[in-house]
Amino acid sequence: MDRFARFVVRRRQWFLGLFGLATLFSAVLIPRVTVNYDNTRYLPQAMGTREAIAIHAQEFGSHGTAQLMVDGVSIPEALQMKREIGETPGVSDVIWLDDFADVTVPLEFLGGALVGRYYREGHALFDVLFAENDYSPVTGRAVASLRRLGNGDVVLRGPAVDALVSRERGSSEILVITILVVPIFLAILAVFTTSWFEPLLIMATVGASVVINMGTNVVLGEVSFITQAAAPLLQFAVTMDYSIFLLHRFAEERAAGAAAGEAMGEALKHSVSCIS
Template identity: 40%
Template structure:
């Protein structure tokens, strides 16, 4: 009698869980023991296989179906309902966990990348203001790209999270080219506006060739059958195109406004001269070319011998192999 009473109380408690979970927005269905048998009858008299599928050792297993558009919020709310003592598994849980961890990690990576880029720019420029000017121009392009993603209707969270970092990485040199060309032009042209016109004329071909090559490369991702390839390719191709427009439209005017600040914040070169390194490279040009030609064949064969894995199953397979 004591065991039957305990089971009855537990079943009632699980039905309360089911009711709360069913009320969560985005949950389309919750399947449990009461959908297979009549739980008003003693469980000892019910089909043991049917009971064990949903209830065993005083533990209940519920199958929950969640709408794709509400996965993050629904999983979070269900986790709050069941508490940390209970376990959640399934594709929706994996998607929610991957999304949350990716967004969190991308934010940390972005902070590290921005700090590292600023450090490199400080080392390679001759003005304390130049790194900030370059990063501000890139920030404008990145914000415009993120906002203009609305034209696609929807994009993957991976594209949204990683797109800004990749855009920063591939578009960094455009503003650097223009700014350095402007400084060179000012040495022979006294008027800043004329110097900027000269800088644009001399740098447009190199910037466009570099930028359009990158745009075409990202656009090629659209040919991948895996949908996220096209998604990421469109976002990044558009981002690089916007960066090019920003360099040719926004940056020249912005530089002309703040060029006096650049002049006031000049400092000596922080990096040594690389003339000796350049001479050394020119001396070993032919031997190194021969070395690279020789290693092409074995490295090509090695690339074909690589093994590939997809998704998160590889980690679990490795883990299982260690426990056997």
């Protein structure tokens, strides 16, 4: 470990350049990491629920579903809305009243329960079937497009909508949490370090490691949305302690009269036991 520590200190420019390139490369890869929002993917293979889901998908397909309601429309306007929904990329089928009855005849001659299921007091309710599953990015884009129909005067619900909302909330909540937590981290570092520059240095170093961690997740194929949201903050919290250990040990070695390079080598060597 002594030889390795001295090698790291002696070739620090190499390591700085290497990790700088790794950070840039990983930052480019982050948007390419597939985030999975389907928690059923993590059920045990032998679990009955997972087997039932697999059989259902095999027999009936794994298509996302949603319901769309529009207010204040006549029957012809509802038919036009149905056509617009069906033309939306990612939508495979739309089910409405006209699939079960002739809507050209007065509604009074149709079954009240059937009519009330799809059309009531100017409210038209459509069942939407998507080409891919609820958690697919294609389905998510389709739901986003459906939101804009009728100048945005539509209401959506269903599993596909819930999946998209989870993604949107996850992204926004990560931003809010980061804004709240970063000042707390800086305050903690300001208390436990001896220079105003040290907290910024630690934040930059740990931030680079977070970027590398998130970017290299691309080799895993996909990661859970929980991992995507929680891992950066957990990594900040854990590695912040290690950085403080290293800086304190470096300060002790410097106080003992060691040169900067030698002090960092000793600090790195003796801090490994805390880190490992």
